[in-house]
Amino acid sequence: MALLKNLTSYIRPLASCSTTTPRFLPLTIRRGLGIPPQYLLDDYTPRYALLTSTDAAKKRSLAYTHLSNCNLCPRKCGVNRFETTGHCLIGAETAKVNVIAPHRGEEPCIQGFHGSGSVFFSGCNLRCVFCQNHDIAHKRNGFDLTPEELAEWYMKLQDMGHVHNINLVTPEHVVPQVVLSILAARDMGLRIPIVYNTSSFDSLESLELLDGLVDIYLPDFKVWKSETSKRLLKADDYAETARESIKAMHEQVGDLSFTSDGIAKKGVLLRHLVMPGKEDEGREIMRWLAENVSKDLYVHIMEQYRPDAHVGKKRRVSRKRGTGDGEEEVEEVRYAEINRAVKDKELGSVKEAAVEAGLWRFCEANEKSLFHL
Numbered sequence: 001m002a003l004l005k006n007l008t009s010y011i012r013p014l015a016s017c018s019t020t021t022p023r024f025l026p027l028t029i030r031r032g033l034g035i036p037p038q039y040l041l042d043d044y045t046p047r048y049a050l051l052t053s054t055d056a057a058k059k060r061s062l063a064y065t066h067l068s069n070c071n072l073c074p075r076k077c078g079v080n081r082f083e084t085t086g087h088c089l090i091g092a093e094t095a096k097v098n099v100i101a102p103h104r105g106e107e108p109c110i111q112g113f114h115g116s117g118s119v120f121f122s123g124c125n126l127r128c129v130f131c132q133n134h135d136i137a138h139k140r141n142g143f144d145l146t147p148e149e150l151a152e153w154y155m156k157l158q159d160m161g162h163v164h165n166i167n168l169v170t171p172e173h174v175v176p177q178v179v180l181s182i183l184a185a186r187d188m189g190l191r192i193p194i195v196y197n198t199s200s201f202d203s204l205e206s207l208e209l210l211d212g213l214v215d216i217y218l219p220d221f222k223v224w225k226s227e228t229s230k231r232l233l234k235a236d237d238y239a240e241t242a243r244e245s246i247k248a249m250h251e252q253v254g255d256l257s258f259t260s261d262g263i264a265k266k267g268v269l270l271r272h273l274v275m276p277g278k279e280d281e282g283r284e285i286m287r288w289l290a291e292n293v294s295k296d297l298y299v300h301i302m303e304q305y306r307p308d309a310h311v312g313k314k315r316r317v318s319r320k321r322g323t324g325d326g327e328e329e330v331e332e333v334r335y336a337e338i339n340r341a342v343k344d345k346e347l348g349s350v351k352e353a354a355v356e357a358g359l360w361r362f363c364e365a366n367e368k369s370l371f372h373l
Contacts, residue, residue: 039257039296044265046193047253048186048213055212056183062209063176067092072175072206073125074241088123088173089140095174095181096122098142100153102161107300107363109256109264110195110218112164117157117192119150120169126201127234128222129335130275134309137170147180154185158192164263165216167195175206182213193265196249200242201235207248216256216264217249220271221289224281232335246270247293256298256361268293269363272350273302276338279346283353290357299354300363303347305338312339 051059066072067081077086085091102115110116120133122142131137145153157163166185171178182194193215200219221242223229229238249268256267270289274282282301289297313334320327333339354362 035258035260035262039255039267041257041259041265044193044215044259046191047215047266048182048194049191051186051212056186059179059209059213060183063179066205066209067176071203073172073201073203074235074237075125076203088125090123090173092176094144094146095150095177096140096142097145097150098122098136100157102157102163103167106167107264107269109258109262109363110165110167110216110269112261112263114162114164116165116167116195117154117161117163118167118169118197119153119171121171121174123173124170124199125173126199126238128199129232129234129310130305130307130338131309132306133170138309147177148184150177150181151184151188151190154181154190155188158190163192165193165195166190167197167218169197170199171196172198172202172206175202175209179209179213198245200245201233201238202241202245204244204248207245207252211252215253215266217253217268218271219246219249219268220273221246221285222273223275223278224284224288228278228281232338243288243292246289250293250297255294255296267298269298269300271300271302273305274342274347274350275305276340276342276346278338279349282346282350286350286354286359287357290354290359295358296361297359298361298363299359301347301351301354303342305342307339311335 070077070079070081070086073088075087079086081090081092090096097119099118099120101118103118104111104115106116106118120136120142122136122140124131124137127138128134135141154166157166168178182190194213195216195218196210196214197218198220200221219242222233222238224239226236226239230236235241246268253267256264256269258264270293272282272285286299289299311334314331315334316329316331351362
């Protein structure tokens with residue numbers, strides 16, 4: 001009887017004027033995933049597979065042009081990277097890579113069942129004092145790979161790792177090498193989406209070069225105020241740049257869309273790491289995203305901040321004595337204002353602002369694949 005009672009929820013009676021006996025529509029099983037129809041893809045072909053040979057040749061040529069007068073990020077060093085290096089300290093012919101492996105630490109819709117094929121590039125165009133990958137980003141530990149060697153690794157991740165995508169982590173400073181590697185991998189038979197996992201400190205010229213090659217943009221909008229970014233990221237124009245970059249990314253690929261297995265294939269998934277004492281900046285970011293990008297933007301409000309890199313380290317500094325007579329050396333904690341975990345109240349404040357602004361598509365850290373949409 002319980003089974004019969006449950007089944008009746010899937011059928012609807014049709015009223016008839018000529019009889020009191022109801023007729024029933026055929027049994028229809030409801031879809032269990034809950035993906036809104038406008039974000040559901042029957043199938044997906046990566047954007048790079050749709051490029052014509054002419055467009056691919058143009059992108060190869062532009063990649064070399066950017067390297068000879070580098071304007072890949074807002075630093076706009078303007079150096080010829082075939083001869084010297086700029087702020088990122090990375091040359092032209094290779095990219096320095098630290099780790100290449102299937103990764104199961106991303107959002108459920110990115111890592112899926114088999115993991116995301118992550119490529120962690122060494123070096124960075126930011127100098128975040130709290131960087132959780134500072135041994136990679138700041139110290140440039142790793143090994144050098146040509147674009148063709150990178151492409152071969154993409155193929156290994158696809159064919160042997162069975163990953164759902166190629167996830168390029170911190171690639172802002174090696175975009176030409178990335179472009180050349182994607183085009184090489186395309187010729188080798190790559191057929192899975194490309195994820196561009198970025199701090200959002202990208203130039204518009206760099207994003208234009210990536211257009212047609214990247215399927216999923218995974219930008220991080222870190223802070224809102226220029227004084228905060230100058231102190232903590234060592235880039236006072238970060239927020240202005242991030243706003244331009246994120247809008248350009250969304251114009252290319254739109255809101256995040258999935259196939260019926262719950263795996264993301266195309267669109268923007270935006271991250272914001274809530275930081276201690278900076279919840280007011282997080283609220284501003286959420287309001288701006290809703291008003292200027294899309295209320296349907298897929299957002300991950302992250303709570304896993306922890307003091308790292310330079311935060312909390314002690315140093316000795318000279319200060320004037322209280323009596324005004326000479327100086328004394330004292331020990332102080334660096335970046336003490338963010339030398340703690342994030343409070344639940346701070347996290348909740350940002351989430352509340354996001355909802356109030358009209359955002360509604362959120363990723364939660366404890367989600368499981370297939371049931372997170």
